[in-house]
Amino acid sequence: MANRISFSIMRYTLISIILIMLAFTNSQYSIAGEAILRPLETEQQSAEQQATAPVSGAMALRWGPLQGLITPHEAFISWATTRPGKCVFQLNGSAIDEVKSKGFYHKIQLTGLAAGTKHTGRIIIKNGQKDILSDSFIFTTPPASNQKALQHLTGQWNFIAFGDTRTNHKDHQKVMDSLLREQPGTSFVIHTGDLVQSGDCLPMWDQFFAIEGRLMMNGSFIACRGNHEKQGDPFKELFYSPSGSGNGGKTWFSYRYNNAQFVVLDPLEPMEPQTRFLENVLSKAQDDKVKWKFVAWHNPPYSSGRHGNDQKIIDAWVPLLEKYGVNAGFFGHDHMYEHSLKKNTHYFILGGGGAPLYKFNRSNPWSLKTSSTLHFARVDVSDERVIITVIKPDGSLLDEVTIK
Numbered sequence: 001m002a003n004r005i006s007f008s009i010m011r012y013t014l015i016s017i018i019l020i021m022l023a024f025t026n027s028q029y030s031i032a033g034e035a036i037l038r039p040l041e042t043e044q045q046s047a048e049q050q051a052t053a054p055v056s057g058a059m060a061l062r063w064g065p066l067q068g069l070i071t072p073h074e075a076f077i078s079w080a081t082t083r084p085g086k087c088v089f090q091l092n093g094s095a096i097d098e099v100k101s102k103g104f105y106h107k108i109q110l111t112g113l114a115a116g117t118k119h120t121g122r123i124i125i126k127n128g129q130k131d132i133l134s135d136s137f138i139f140t141t142p143p144a145s146n147q148k149a150l151q152h153l154t155g156q157w158n159f160i161a162f163g164d165t166r167t168n169h170k171d172h173q174k175v176m177d178s179l180l181r182e183q184p185g186t187s188f189v190i191h192t193g194d195l196v197q198s199g200d201c202l203p204m205w206d207q208f209f210a211i212e213g214r215l216m217m218n219g220s221f222i223a224c225r226g227n228h229e230k231q232g233d234p235f236k237e238l239f240y241s242p243s244g245s246g247n248g249g250k251t252w253f254s255y256r257y258n259n260a261q262f263v264v265l266d267p268l269e270p271m272e273p274q275t276r277f278l279e280n281v282l283s284k285a286q287d288d289k290v291k292w293k294f295v296a297w298h299n300p301p302y303s304s305g306r307h308g309n310d311q312k313i314i315d316a317w318v319p320l321l322e323k324y325g326v327n328a329g330f331f332g333h334d335h336m337y338e339h340s341l342k343k344n345t346h347y348f349i350l351g352g353g354g355a356p357l358y359k360f361n362r363s364n365p366w367s368l369k370t371s372s373t374l375h376f377a378r379v380d381v382s383d384e385r386v387i388i389t390v391i392k393p394d395g396s397l398l399d400e401v402t403i404k
Helices: 002-027 040-052 147-152 169-182 202-218 234-239 271-287 311-316 318-323
Strands: 061-071 074-081 087-091 094-096 100-102 105-110 118-125 137-140 157-162 188-191 220-223 253-257 260-264 292-296 328-331 337-342 345-350 367-371 376-381 386-391 397-403
Touching: 061 118, 061 137, 061 202, 061 234, 061 253, 074 087, 074 118, 074 234, 087 105, 105 234, 157 169, 157 345, 169 202, 169 376, 202 220, 253 271, 260 271, 271 292, 271 311, 271 318, 311 318, 318 345, 337 397, 345 376, 345 386, 345 397, 367 397
Parallel strands: 061 220, 157 188, 188 220, 260 292, 292 328, 328 345
Antiparallel strands: 061 074, 074 105, 087 094, 087 118, 100 105, 118 137, 157 376, 253 260, 337 345, 337 367, 376 386, 386 397
């Protein structure tokens, strides 16, 4: 009898220990949407400690170089190192000691550049007696143009747009492999947001740069801020625009390229000042007779996906898009492809960069085509037309839209 009681006590004790261990293990994981993630809090803490604590050995390049917004006479280059320290930038063989550093983040705003010219850049990491040099890279400033004669420009050029690359790294890599085959000759790339799952988790940025580092080193990379980048320093320190219509240091800005006006906005920030900014930029572009007008941000105004239509954006910004004849907008947030058309403005959701794909479960009366598949878009621009070609990772055609 005593043995039976002793055995029962041991059995219940063992079960209790197992349950406690399971509860502890599950508490280390977070569930976000459809994906079960790694223990973010533990991961973030260890990553931040690794990035800010003294590191044995020489300081090295961690992320970058990243080519940001490049205009005819200016270029923004940013990068991160494994620990804080001094860096110098080498432009066309000459060292420029004007790098701004904040901890292990570094950036430089190059000014007075020759327009329409290829430039060679390289990062010099100062490590006592022995400097460490990054690989050299090429960036090209766009040609300067007479603002009052933009409507007369000719010649074809293109850019790439895609978004929502978080969570599924294998799918993200598939999209990137295909996109890189399209990049040569491309003027720049627009990412419509949600680069990573958690903006303050440094190891997730390690993974992001491991996949997209070549893309950002090869050409100008312009990122919209998504809701998953709302927290943390990496997006703010590496991707904020330093220029663009006097709107430096923000996640919303504008720039002109050839015969097109671009406006990048951020629905996570107060909308009223952005609404005024949007109208001012589009009004000026109309006065200057700019041929094409494009916008980009993360949350789409119209969507058949999980998040549906965004009434605040529809009320505040869509009337201005229609008033000034914006030709197309590029968005993300819903992980799918959708093409909508309302009053001559085309709305493209390009959320197939690698994040878990969504189904269509909302009503969008302006929708023309939807597809739950991985993709990106190449946008070819000339004086006569714009052709948006939506491409799957295997190189096959998902959609093609011509705007005249």
